[in-house]
Amino acid sequence: MEKNHPINFHLNSVGLKTLLTDKMMIIAYLFLALAAFGVIEMIYERYFLLSATAFDAGLNPGNRDVANAMKEAVFGHGGEVKREAPWSLYIVSYMYMIYVGSGIIFLVAMAELFEIEIIVKPAAGFLTLGLGMLFAGLFTIMMDLNVLNVHWMLLSPQYGSGMWLMMPLYMVYIPLVILEIYLILNHQKEWIKKVAFMIIVVGVLVEFVEFYVQAKLFDMNSARHLWTTYPILPLYFMVSSFAASLAIMGLYAYLVCKSQILMHTLERGALYFVLALGAYEAIAYLFIDKKWAEIILFGSFKYYFYLYILLAVIIPFALLFKHYLNKYFKLVASLSIIVGTFLGKMIFVYGGNAYPMSDRFGVGFEKYGEYEEVKEVIFFMPPLSEIAIVIGSIGVILFIFRVADLFFSVSVVEDKN
Amino acid sequence: MNYAMSLDYQSCIDCKACEVACKEENGVQLGADKQRIWVTQIEKSIFGQPFVALHPSQCNHCLDAPCVDVCPTGSSYFAEGGIVMTDKDLCILCKGCMEACPYDARFVDDTHVAVDKCSFCYETRLVHGEVSTACQATCPTKVRLLGDIDDEESDLVKMLKERKFYVLKEEEKTVPKLFYLLPEHDDYYAMNSVDPDTKIYTWDTFKPIIEKAKAKRKPQWKKIIL
Numbered sequence: 321m322e323k324n325h326p327i328n329f330h331l332n333s334v335g336l337k338t339l340l341t342d343k344m345m346i347i348a349y350l351f352l353a354l355a356a357f358g359v360i361e362m363i364y365e366r367y368f369l370l371s372a373t374a375f376d377a378g379l380n381p382g383n384r385d386v387a388n389a390m391k392e393a394v395f396g397h398g399g400e401v402k403r404e405a406p407w408s409l410y411i412v413s414y415m416y417m418i419y420v421g422s423g424i425i426f427l428v429a430m431a432e433l434f435e436i437e438i439i440v441k442p443a444a445g446f447l448t449l450g451l452g453m454l455f456a457g458l459f460t461i462m463m464d465l466n467v468l469n470v471h472w473m474l475l476s477p478q479y480g481s482g483m484w485l486m487m488p489l490y491m492v493y494i495p496l497v498i499l500e501i502y503l504i505l506n507h508q509k510e511w512i513k514k515v516a517f518m519i520i521v522v523g524v525l526v527e528f529v530e531f532y533v534q535a536k537l538f539d540m541n542s543a544r545h546l547w548t549t550y551p552i553l554p555l556y557f558m559v560s561s562f563a564a565s566l567a568i569m570g571l572y573a574y575l576v577c578k579s580q581i582l583m584h585t586l587e588r589g590a591l592y593f594v595l596a597l598g599a600y601e602a603i604a605y606l607f608i609d610k611k612w613a614e615i616i617l618f619g620s621f622k623y624y625f626y627l628y629i630l631l632a633v634i635i636p637f638a639l640l641f642k643h644y645l646n647k648y649f650k651l652v653a654s655l656s657i658i659v660g661t662f663l664g665k666m667i668f669v670y671g672g673n674a675y676p677m678s679d680r681f682g683v684g685f686e687k688y689g690e691y692e693e694v695k696e697v698i699f700f701m702p703p704l705s706e707i708a709i710v711i712g713s714i715g716v717i718l719f720i721f722r723v724a725d726l727f728f729s730v731s732v733v734e735d736k737n
Numbered sequence: 738m739n740y741a742m743s744l745d746y747q748s749c750i751d752c753k754a755c756e757v758a759c760k761e762e763n764g765v766q767l768g769a770d771k772q773r774i775w776v777t778q779i780e781k782s783i784f785g786q787p788f789v790a791l792h793p794s795q796c797n798h799c800l801d802a803p804c805v806d807v808c809p810t811g812s813s814y815f816a817e818g819g820i821v822m823t824d825k826d827l828c829i830l831c832k833g834c835m836e837a838c839p840y841d842a843r844f845v846d847d848t849h850v851a852v853d854k855c856s857f858c859y860e861t862r863l864v865h866g867e868v869s870t871a872c873q874a875t876c877p878t879k880v881r882l883l884g885d886i887d888d889e890e891s892d893l894v895k896m897l898k899e900r901k902f903y904v905l906k907e908e909e910k911t912v913p914k915l916f917y918l919l920p921e922h923d924d925y926y927a928m929n930s931v932d933p934d935t936k937i938y939t940w941d942t943f944k945p946i947i948e949k950a951k952a953k954r955k956p957q958w959k960k961i962i963l
Contacts, residue, residue: 371847372767374760393768401845403770406832466830466850472810476827483833484809542803542909543839677841678777680905681792682932686777694780 330505334726342726348718355459355712361705362463365400402700405673409702410464412665413710414457416564417717419557420661421453423565425497427589438585442577444504445731448724449572450565451497452717458490460713482537489533505728544672545609546616559600560661563593563632567657574651576731587650590657591640597661598633611675616667620697621674624667632660674698739819739887739951740798740857741914742870743896747921747930748878749791751776755872755881762861762871765853766846773855774872783929790930793880795872796821796842796855797905797913800950804834804843805957812852815954816961819914820859824962825851839909857883860963886914886947897940903931904938912950916943 339345372389380386428446431439439446462470478484538547550556566589573583605613616625639653674697678686685694702710725731759765759774774795781790798821805813805821812827813834823834823843828851835843835852846853857863858870873881884893902916919937920927931937 366847366850369847373764373848374767375764377767390767393766393771396768399768399770399845399847401830401832401835403835403841403844406835406845464830466828468850469810469827469829472812472827472829476810478809478811481807481809481833483807483831487809537807537833541807541833541837542911543837543841673836677839680794680840681777681779681790682935683790683930684779684781686779686792 330728332727332729338726339723342722344718344722348715348722351712351715352719353712353715354708355715358705358708358710358712359463361703362400362709365703365705366466369400371399397703400703402698404677404698405670405700407669407673408700409666409706409710410460412662412669413713414461414464415557415669416662416665417453417457417460417713419561420564420568421450421457422493423558423561424450424453424569427562427565427569429500438582442573442579442582442731442733444501444728445576445721445725445733446569446572447497447501447504448721448730449568449717451494451501452720453568454490454494454497455720456713456716459716460710463709482533485533486537501724501728501730505730538672541672543677546612546668546672546675549607549609549612551604551607556600556604559593559596560632560664563590563597563636563657564661566590566593567636567654567661570650570654571658574647574654577733579733580647583647583650587640587653590636590653594633594636594640594657597664598629598637601629601633609675612671615675615697616671620699621667621671624663628660628663628667630660631656632664635660670699738817738885739914739947740863740883741819741886741893741916742798742857742873742884743882743893743900743902743916743918744793745878745880745882745918746792747918747926748880749776749793750878751778751789751791752877754875754877755793758871758875759855759858763856763858766848771844771846771853773853792917793872794840794842794905794915796838797840797911797915798855798857799911799913800947800954801910801912803837803839803909803911807833807837809833814959815957816859817958818859818863819951819958820857820863820961821854822856822859822961823852823854825849825853828852839906839911840913859961864961864963894940897943901937901939902943903935904943907936912946914947 370385370389370392372386372393376383376386377390424446428439428443428450430436432443473484473487538544539553541547547553566586570583570586570590573579573586577583605617608616615621635656636653639649639656677698678695680686685696687694721730753776755774756772756776759772760767763773765771765773774793777792777794779790779792781788798819800819802813802815802821805815808814809831810827810829812824812829814822814824816822825846828849830845830850830852832845832852835845843852843854845851858867858872861871862869868883868885870881870883873879873883882893882896884891884896886894886897888894896918897916900921901919903919904913904916906913916938917931920930
């Protein structure tokens with residue numbers, strides 16, 4: 321491709337036709353179309369679905385909209401968010417994308433620090449992939465929030481809130497990653513040498529703080545003992561995220577770099593984290609609140625939990641422990657870890673909500689509605705809009721990565737130092 | 738001023754008048770899941786005979802409320818009088834407060850796309866100088882009693898000095914201010930209506946807990962903006 325050189329930077333000339341017809345872009349557009357469908361549904365549900373207050377009926381007697389809203393209140397789904405389970409798939413996806421994306425960035429930064437050549441060569445591609453995951457996570461969480469009021473994060477900051485702390489963290493972290501990619505792509509050896517170390521140190525600090533803050537956020541929610549009794553919660557986030565990060569990097573090595581050696585190196589790393597994850601889960605359930613441990617290990621969540629352990633730990637262990645040369649074994653191991661660790665996050669969030677808040681009086685489970693049965697475990701299927709947005713967020717990763725690749729050739733593996 | 742409420746739950750007849758009055762007076766969103774206050778039904782049995790235990794409940798206006806700590810915009814805040822309030826205009830719907838609340842007292846008000854909860858009828862009553870709530874005023878069996886626990890001469894404190902009580906989920910250390918009065922004259926019923934591990938308090942044993950929590954959090958009490 322022809323190269324332009326704006327501000328000493330290599331920019332490929334890419335036509336509109338390429339942007340529209342490139343195979344990977346088409347896949348990204350399909351995912352984004354699904355996300356757009358979800359967003360439209362979500363906006364309708366959240367901002368336009370009729371709802372009525374007790375005043376409306378008195379102020380607008382006979383109004384058809386009020387009548388429909390009252391009908392919705394009695395016979396409808398009861399709104400977008402359930403009181404008993406406020407967090408669902410949005411949070412699962414956000415956590416997964418953010419942790420795994422920043423895990424990739426962390427590992428690449430470490431590889432640069434210690435000059436691990438095999439990872440440094442495709443570093444720009446890995447970092448762009450990690451950045452894409454960060455944006456996918458942020459996209460998901462923005463759809464979960466009331467975007468009309470998000471500006472209050474800036475105008476009314478609460479410095480002690482873990483949720484608020486995430487914002488300045490990303491405002492520092494994302495530009496750092498972009499700068500890092502820029503330096504790698506720009507072949508500026510001296511600048512890389514001078515600036516990279518500082519960026520990596522700050523990046524490492526930011527990532528540890530990020531893991532800590534995310535864990536703290538859950539740890540503050542004292543109502544949900546599954547979360548607060550997980551021993552050393554940041555460790556869980558780190559171990560499961562690094563396992564998934566290495567698996568995704570392995571998948572990238574298979575699909576983009578087509579490098580068996582790189583894939584092998586990454587899968588070896590994944591194996592250690594998979595083992596650590598298995599060990600962590602085995603030990604963690606000795607400490608977790610008995611009520612939660614019971615429903616997850618032996619109750620309603622047991623099949624999900626065993627599937628999680630099977631996919632995230634047992635299958636990858638079986639496939640990676642012996643040095644099988646078959647690349648498909650490694651591919652299956654990667655996919656298994658990716659799906660398994662996502663399921664693990666689902667169990668974490670849904671499980672945290674599952675044990676009823678409704679045993680508040682300590683004498684038994686409450687009925688939530690006059691005509692409802694007593695529920696001992698809370699579980700709600702997320703609405704279709706939420707599922708569409710979460711699956712569609714994969715399109716954000718593909719779109720960012722492919723656009724960056726078309727314009728800046730981030731996936732080209734070469735010795736940039 | 739430090740508002741709190743006692744609940745003589747043994748007197749509840751599940752007429753739902755409190756739920757209706759709350760919705761009507763505060764303009765709460767309609768819907769079974771959208772409640773600032775509610776009466777909990779717990780189905781139990783003794784010797785095979787079923788019965789339903791009734792526990793009216795709402796926001797506990799905890800002195801050490803975790804919902805305030807997690808809020809990233811200050812939408813949830815401690816207000817003068819020790820009331821935990823929500824400013825719907827600041828709510829970004831992160832739902833952290835709903836997760837953090839051990840009492841499941843918050844819900845999403847779809848009409849404002851924000852989290853809502855009991856305010857002890859601040860907007861409709863307390864701001865006008867009344868010391869009562871809609872649920873209290875309408876209750877035919879006088880289950881609820883709102884009052885100032887800083888005032889030793891208030892009806893509420895007098896009641897708490899006479900009756901034993903317990904609070905919900907005290908292990909969360911939120912220092913809740915809904916005081917569930919232990920049933921009188923029937924020790925057997927009284928002890929069956931609570932968990933055996935529930936700690937039963939007298940005013941003298943609970944007052945130091947309140948004072949300690951208030952000293953910690955009072956600097957955060959803000960003027961209420963309506």
